[in-house]
Amino acid sequence: xxxxxxxxxWPLIAIVGAFSFAALALGRGEHVSAVxxxxxxxxxxxxxxxxxxxxxxxxxxxxxxxxxxPAERHNDGMDYVPTNKYVLYGHHFAAIAxxxxxxxxxxxxxxxxxxxxxWILVGVxxxxxxxxxxxxxxxxxxxxxxxxxxIKMELGSTAGSIAMVGILAIMIIILxxxxxxxxxxxxxxxxxxxxxxxxxxxxxIMGVYMRMVRPGRVGEASIIGVVLLMSALIYGQTVASDPVxxxxxxxxxxxxxxxxxxxxxVASSLPVWLMLAPRDYxxxxxxxxxxxxxxxxxxxxxxxxxxxxxxxxIDGSGPVFSGALFPFLFITIACGSVSGFHALISSGTTPKMxxxxxxxxxxxxxxMLTESFVAIMALTAASVLDPGIYFAMNSPSxxxxxxxxxxxxxISTWGFTITPEMLSQTAADIGENSILxxxxxxxxxxxxxxxILGQAVGGKSMEAFWYHFAILFEAxxxxxxxxxxxxxxxxxxxxxxxHLYRPMGDTEFLPANLVGTGxxxxxxxxxxxxxxxxxxGGINTLWQLFGVGNQMLAxxxxxxxTSVLVKxxxxxxxxxxxxxxxxxxxxxxxxxxxxxxxxDPRVGFIALARKFSTAAAEGKLLAxxxxxxxxxxxxxxxxxxxxxxxxxxxxxxxxxxxxxxxCRQALRQALPTAQEIPPMANVQGAT
Amino acid sequence: xxxxxxTVASPDTGKVAASGRARFFHWLRDARQVCRQIFxxxxxxxxxxxxxxxHPGGPVLSRGxxxxxxxxxxxxxxxxxxx
Numbered sequence: 001x002x003x004x005x006x007x008x009x010w011p012l013i014a015i016v017g018a019f020s021f022a023a024l025a026l027g028r029g030e031h032v033s034a035v036x037x038x039x040x041x042x043x044x045x046x047x048x049x050x051x052x053x054x055x056x057x058x059x060x061x062x063x064x065x066x067x068x069x070p071a072e073r074h075n076d077g078m079d080y081v082p083t084n085k086y087v088l089y090g091h092h093f094a095a096i097a098x099x100x101x102x103x104x105x106x107x108x109x110x111x112x113x114x115x116x117x118x119w120i121l122v123g124v125x126x127x128x129x130x131x132x133x134x135x136x137x138x139x140x141x142x143x144x145x146x147x148x149x150x151i152k153m154e155l156g157s158t159a160g161s162i163a164m165v166g167i168l169a170i171m172i173i174i175l176x177x178x179x180x181x182x183x184x185x186x187x188x189x190x191x192x193x194x195x196x197x198x199x200x201x202x203x204x205i206m207g208v209y210m211r212m213v214r215p216g217r218v219g220e221a222s223i224i225g226v227v228l229l230m231s232a233l234i235y236g237q238t239v240a241s242d243p244v245x246x247x248x249x250x251x252x253x254x255x256x257x258x259x260x261x262x263x264x265x266v267a268s269s270l271p272v273w274l275m276l277a278p279r280d281y282x283x284x285x286x287x288x289x290x291x292x293x294x295x296x297x298x299x300x301x302x303x304x305x306x307x308x309x310x311x312x313x314i315d316g317s318g319p320v321f322s323g324a325l326f327p328f329l330f331i332t333i334a335c336g337s338v339s340g341f342h343a344l345i346s347s348g349t350t351p352k353m354x355x356x357x358x359x360x361x362x363x364x365x366x367x368m369l370t371e372s373f374v375a376i377m378a379l380t381a382a383s384v385l386d387p388g389i390y391f392a393m394n395s396p397s398x399x400x401x402x403x404x405x406x407x408x409x410x411i412s413t414w415g416f417t418i419t420p421e422m423l424s425q426t427a428a429d430i431g432e433n434s435i436l437x438x439x440x441x442x443x444x445x446x447x448x449x450x451x452i453l454g455q456a457v458g459g460k461s462m463e464a465f466w467y468h469f470a471i472l473f474e475a476x477x478x479x480x481x482x483x484x485x486x487x488x489x490x491x492x493x494x495x496x497x498x499h500l501y502r503p504m505g506d507t508e509f510l511p512a513n514l515v516g517t518g519x520x521x522x523x524x525x526x527x528x529x530x531x532x533x534x535x536x537g538g539i540n541t542l543w544q545l546f547g548v549g550n551q552m553l554a555x556x557x558x559x560x561x562t563s564v565l566v567k568x569x570x571x572x573x574x575x576x577x578x579x580x581x582x583x584x585x586x587x588x589x590x591x592x593x594x595x596x597x598x599x600d601p602r603v604g605f606i607a608l609a610r611k612f613s614t615a616a617a618e619g620k621l622l623a624x625x626x627x628x629x630x631x632x633x634x635x636x637x638x639x640x641x642x643x644x645x646x647x648x649x650x651x652x653x654x655x656x657x658x659x660x661x662x663c664r665q666a667l668r669q670a671l672p673t674a675q676e677i678p679p680m681a682n683v684q685g686a687t
Numbered sequence: 688x689x690x691x692x693x694t695v696a697s698p699d700t701g702k703v704a705a706s707g708r709a710r711f712f713h714w715l716r717d718a719r720q721v722c723r724q725i726f727x728x729x730x731x732x733x734x735x736x737x738x739x740x741x742h743p744g745g746p747v748l749s750r751g752x753x754x755x756x757x758x759x760x761x762x763x764x765x766x767x768x769x770x
Contacts, residue, residue, distance in 0.1 A: 077737030079760055083724060090725035215751025218728045219719070272762035273755060280762070284726045349761070484762070491764055 010050065017043025024114075024309070031304035034380045037113065038298055041121060041376040045369040048125040053365035056130065060565070060573040061137050063357040067679040070144040071353050080144075080352045085359035092350045092367045094284050096132070096342050097291070099178055099478050100335025100550075101371055103441035105379035107543060108332045109390065110320040112310035113383040115329050117376065123330075123337025124372035127580030131554055133364035134561040134577060135343045139351035140360065141676040147347045147557060153675050154563055159658040163556055166651040168492045169644065170340070170549035172520070175264075175485045176527035177542040178478045183256045183532055184440035184539065185471050190249035191240035191431055191464075192471045193256075197249070198232035199279065199476055206278035222281050229282060233472055237431060237464065257532040260482065261525040267479075268486035268517055276483050283477035290473045294377050294449060301455045307383035307390065312415070319395035320439070321540055322602035323594065330587040331547030336375025338584065340553025342368065343560075378441075381448030388418025389426055389435070393444045396537030397437040398624040407436050431464030439539045446470035489520035530637045535624040541605075541641055544595060548645055551588040552652045555581060559659040567666045567674035585652065592649040596642045605645065609638035729757035 020040035024032055057063050074080035083091070108116040139145055142153065148167065152160030186192045202225055210221040239245045251259070267275055316324035321332060335341070346364060354360055382390060391411045392400065400407040404420035411418050427435045430450055435443070450466035458465070491507065494516040498505015504512045531538025558581040565574050598604030601611045613635035615622045625631045666673050716732075723730045731750045734757075738747050748756065 075737070075741065077734045077741070078757055081733070081737075084721075087721055087724045090721075091727060094725060094727070211751075211755065215749070216729070216731060216754035217750075218754060219723070222726075222728070273758050276762050277758045281726060281728060288725075487762075488764065 010047070013043050013046050017047065031306065033302045034298055034305050034384055035302045037117060037305065037380055037383075038295075038376060041117070041373060044121050044125065045373065048129070049366055049369060052125060053129065053133065053361050056133060056365070056576060057358065057361045060570060060576050061134065063137070063360065064679065065356045065358050067141075067357055069140055069354045069357065070351060071355060073143070074352075079349075082355035083353040085355065085362055088350065088353050088355075088359065089363045089367055091353070092345070092363050093370050094288060095345050095349065096339075096367060096371050097287060097374055098335065098481060099181060099442070099474055100339060100341070101375035102378045102445055102474060103181060103543070104333040104547070105336055105375045106382040106441035106444050107320050107394070107539070108329055109307055109379060109382040110311065110318040110394065111314045111325060111329060113305055113307050113379060114309040115314065115325055116333055116379050119329055119333055120337045120372055120375050120379065123333070124368060127554070127558070127584065128336075128338035128342070128372065129365045129368040130576060130580060131338060131340075131557050131561065132342045132346045132368040133360065134564070135557055136346040136351055136354070136360050136364035137357075138561065138564050139347040140354050140357065141674075143677050144351040145347065147343050147560070150347065151556070151560055154560060154567065155655075155658045155662050159655060162651055162654050162658075164492065164496070166549075166553065166556065166648070167344070168489065168496075169647065170546075170553050171485060171489050171492070172523045173527060173542065173546045173549050173644070174341070175482055175489070175524035176531065177539075177546045179257070179260045179264075179482055179524065179528045180531045180538050180542055181440040181442050182260065182475045182478050183253050183528070184438060185442040185446070185475060186251070186256055187253045188250055188434070189432055189471075190246050191236040191468050192475070193249045193251060194236045194239045194245075195233050195468060195472050196475045196479070198236075199229065199282065199472075199479075200275070202228045202232065203275050203279040203282065206281075207274040210278070211273050218281065221278065222285065225278060225282050226285060229286075229472075233468060234465070236468060240431070253532040254529070257525075257529050260479075261521060261528065263479070264482050264486045264525070265517060265521045267483040268490065268521075269513075276480065276487075279476065279480045279483070283473075283480045286473045287477055290449075290470070291374055291377070293453065294381070295373075297449075297452045297456045298377060298380060301452050303384040303452055303455070305380070305383045306385060307387050311387075316603070319391060319399045321544060322600075323544070323591070327587040327591040327594070328544070331544060331551050331591045333375065334547050334550040334554075336372050336378075338551070338554045338580065340550045340555070340557055342371075343553065343557035378445055381445050381452060382441075383448075384451065385444065385448050386418065386422070387416040388412070388422065389447065390444060391416055392418065392423055393435050393438045393447065394441075395437060396439060396540065398536055400436065402436065404434075404436065429460060429463045430467035432467070437537070439537055441539075442471065442474045446474070486517065486520050486524075489524070490516040493519050530633075530640075533633075534637070535626075535630065535634065541638075544591070545641055545645060548588055548592050548595065549648050551584055552592075552648045555584040555588060555652050556655050558584060559655050563659050563662050563666070564674055566663045567672060568676075569666075569669075569672045571667065585656070589649060589652065592645050595645045596649070605638045605642035609635040609642070612638070727761065729754040 017040055020036045020043065023036040024040060071080050071082040075082060105116050105120065135147065138150055142150055145153065148160055148164050151163045186196060206221040206225040209224065210216065210218050214220060239249060314325040316322060321328065350363060354363065388411050391414065392407050400410045404423040408418050408420040408423060423435060426447065427433060430447055446467045449470040450463045453466040454460060454463040494505050494507060494512060503509055504515065506512055527542060531542045534541065558577050561577040562574060562581055565571065565577060594603055595605055597606065599607050601608040612622060612631045616628050616631040616635065622631060625634060720730060720733065731753050734753050738745060
């Protein structure tokens with residue numbers, strides 16, 4: 001019976017998928033419904049899951065349910081808990097889904113919806129899901145060890161230390177770029193800022209409730225929190241239009257940058273139960289709820305894709321980010337197709353909760369496919385917007401100016417007709433003063449979501465609500481990530497400092513904690529502030545730096561997976577990880593080298609720095625900088641970015657050398673040399 | 688081992704549980720547990736079941752103490768979070 005269903009089902013899915021792709025491919029010159037895009041993606045996921053992940057599970061990894069997992073071995077009812085596979089899949093997905101898959105695809109939409117879609121689909125099946133799955137597998141077989149520890153175990157301690165430095169650097173850049181997204185979304189938006197500010201007292205109330213008032217009643221506290229949050233969201237409109245409170249909550253970018261820096265320092269020093277945990281619950285509810293609502297909304301409304309399949313900007317001249325399709329598309333969309341950060345999650349809490357090895361297929365591979373689906377929906381939300389609106393929101397003011405008429409004129413010359421009235425009308429619809437140069441992806445996604453959800457529930461009058469709901473949803477989990485990330489960064493910094501001067505590594509020692517936190521905040525705060533005041537628009541620079549870093553981390557994780565396969569003597573199947581590794585290395589190393597050395601000042605950091613410093617030396621002002629100091633700052637920051645990017649490139653090259661060495665050694669051995677925990681279930685039959 | 692805990696942990700699986708209302712509450716309890724686990728909220732009931740099964744007669748944390756400790760474990764080092 002099962003077999004019969006299978007025989008009928010899979011051809012059906014293949015046909016539906018092929019039909020969806022055909023609708024996308026053949027619908028040139030007319031608007032194709034977004035439903036085809038989403039359906040095509042879903043069919044790819046189902047087929048990849050059914051066939052490719054099964055091949056990896058059975059043939060490449062040979063998952064073995066008789067082996068005892070860390071959750072069974074250490075079952076303590078707290079950290080190590082064998083968990084139902086569907087529940088753990090949900091838990092793992094909630095942990096990996098963040099702002100990344102929402103921002104990258106929106107930025108990549110400047111090249112049209114097709115390049116981004118293809119990279120998301122191909123990337124996730126061949127690289128992203130494989131990475132998450134195999135890292136999870138490796139961690140479960142190593143008693144739930146983290147990525148850093150596994151690199152140390154399998155590739156040696158020098159490689160481990162190098163990887164730790166890389167992870168910290170990427171962490172800093174991620175915190176900076178995510179904060180920048182929030183700054184860009186909340187600047188001059190009293191409604192948005194009020195709602196986000198309200199989440200702080202709401203979290204404190206929840207924290208106190210579940211700690212003091214009704215100890216341990218987290219569920220009750222969460223319900224109170226959600227009710228308060230929705231009230232704040234609705235009341236925000238009144239606040240924004242108030243003559244006194246409206247201006248009070250209207251902040252500029254630099255003010256917001258300082259606010260987030262101070263917030264990060266304070267929040268990460270508070271006890272976790274007071275702020276971090278309650279906010280994390282709120283943000284997880286909102287995240288899952290919104291993603292589900294968006295999926296239903298897209299199918300219910302079936303909006304047409306307004307963005308063309310490809311735009312002229314695949315040549316690298318785009319206003320959102322510069323650089324040609326190859327290699328820059330592949331670093332702009334990181335999360336959603338392949339994200340190095342997932343390797344940290346897949347080797348974090350999840351491996352401690354896996355009940356049976358065979359469950360990892362759904363949790364690791366399936367979890368990543370679901371994340372990819374979020375990226376596809378973000379791309380869809382950006383692509384249903386009128387392209388004129390999209391470019392008005394995502395181009396820096398240095399290119400389109402600061403008035404609606406100027407912006408409309410510039411964008412129309414690119415071939416995307418738009419009138420100043422349309423721009424101001426869209427701003428009015430979503431309850432904002434202006435939509436120009438709201439870069440960073442979040443506002444664009446919010447407008448797209450507002451249009452989709454508005455058509456489903458409430459019509460035009462609800463668009464402003466949905467817009468601010470979407471902004472709240474993104475800002476909330478970004479700020480939670482800032483809080484948590486600063487803590488992680490602090491521990492990593494303290495760990496490193498502890499090697500130099502032992503007391504600094506003591507996490508119970510207050511001065512050491514303060515130094516660690518201060519240093520971590522100062523590092524990401526510097527990049528954030530630089531991004532905010534960057535006259536060329538900080539997202540332009542920082543997102544690419546993040547993309548290079550994140551994909552490099554993915555490269556490192558896949559190098560680890562490759563060495564694990566080789567050490568297990570599964571070299572027959574090494575292409576499973578080797579192919580994505582090579583592709584990631586090619587794209588990110590090319591992108592990294594171009595970012596540092598390209599002679600085009602729009603792409604290369606050094607070229608841009610030279611351009612500004614030479615002009616400054618000659619006393620010439622280059623727009624949009626307003627003073628010679630500003631010019632020198634641009635130059636300095638670009639030199640710094642070049643150094644960071646260069647460090648990423650060198651890190652990965654070093655990891656390649658380590659992996660090659662280890663793999664050559666392992667190939668010469670006749671028996672497996674991977675350092676797994678031996679299977680305890682059948683000791684006598686152990687190989 | 689699990690067989691004996693089942694008899695202790697769920698005394699409501701007798702004839703009474705067959706009624707629609709009891710079944711509904713049973714379902715509700717399961718649904719709440721699934722939500723708690725997905726959202727990463729401390730699950731005290733599961734902990735109680737665990738201690739009853741693994742360490743019968745041993746010390747048991749109170750609800751407040753268990754949640755405080757679980758939150759500290761999960762977030763103490765910053766927690767797991769993605770970009």
